[in-house]
Amino acid sequence: MPTDKVYLVGFMGAGKSTLARRLGARLDWRVEDVDERIEAREGRSVAAIFASQGEPYFRQLERRVLLDLLPLRHVVVATGGGTFADPDNRVLINRDGLSVWLDVPLAGIVERLPADGRRPLATDRAQFERLYDARRTAYEQAHVHLDAGDRAVDALVEQLLDRLEA
Numbered sequence: 547m548p549t550d551k552v553y554l555v556g557f558m559g560a561g562k563s564t565l566a567r568r569l570g571a572r573l574d575w576r577v578e579d580v581d582e583r584i585e586a587r588e589g590r591s592v593a594a595i596f597a598s599q600g601e602p603y604f605r606q607l608e609r610r611v612l613l614d615l616l617p618l619r620h621v622v623v624a625t626g627g628g629t630f631a632d633p634d635n636r637v638l639i640n641r642d643g644l645s646v647w648l649d650v651p652l653a654g655i656v657e658r659l660p661a662d663g664r665r666p667l668a669t670d671r672a673q674f675e676r677l678y679d680a681r682r683t684a685y686e687q688a689h690v691h692l693d694a695g696d697r698a699v700d701a702l703v704e705q706l707l708d709r710l711e712a
């Protein structure tokens with residue numbers, strides 16, 4: 547698989563955007579964030595898109611953004627928590643670059659997620675936990691499994707740099 551592009555995948559609140567920025571800075575690669583691109587394209591927040599047009603519409607936008615990113619090289623992409631859960635997106639991502647799963651235990655995710663209403667799928671705790679369990683089989687299909695529970699971002703960056711140089 548190409549190693550001139552990294553896709554960070556994993557559940558909401560796993561730290562994908564933070565790690566993407568840090569890794570991008572170390573590699574001197576461009577950093578792209580799928581949710582930010584969706585918001586810029588639509589001129590409104592993810593929560594507003596979910597509220598007014600629903601999840602299926604959001605998923606279409608997510609696919610379009612992913613397709614737009616395909617030609618870019620030397621990029622670290624922070625995906626949204628649901629991006630890699632879609633089988634077609636998974637195929638696109640795994641062909642296009644190195645996919646890295648930031649695996650954080652549920653307790654860690656709950657601790658990190660702000661209750662600011664910005665994540666529509668995190669408002670119902672029971673649904674959130676079901677989603678966490680259901681998505682693991684999808685995330686397991688990433689090329690690299692990073693145990694990101696209690697490790698500092700710097701350590702994760704170093705681990706990924708080693709992997710990219712190997």
Ligand code: S3P
Pocket residue numbers: 556557558559581592625626627628629664665666667
């Ligand atoms: C989602 C995760 C969010 C965002 C949207 C849907 C999901 O991204 O794309 O709220 O389905 O898990 P983060 O993983 O950046 O929170």
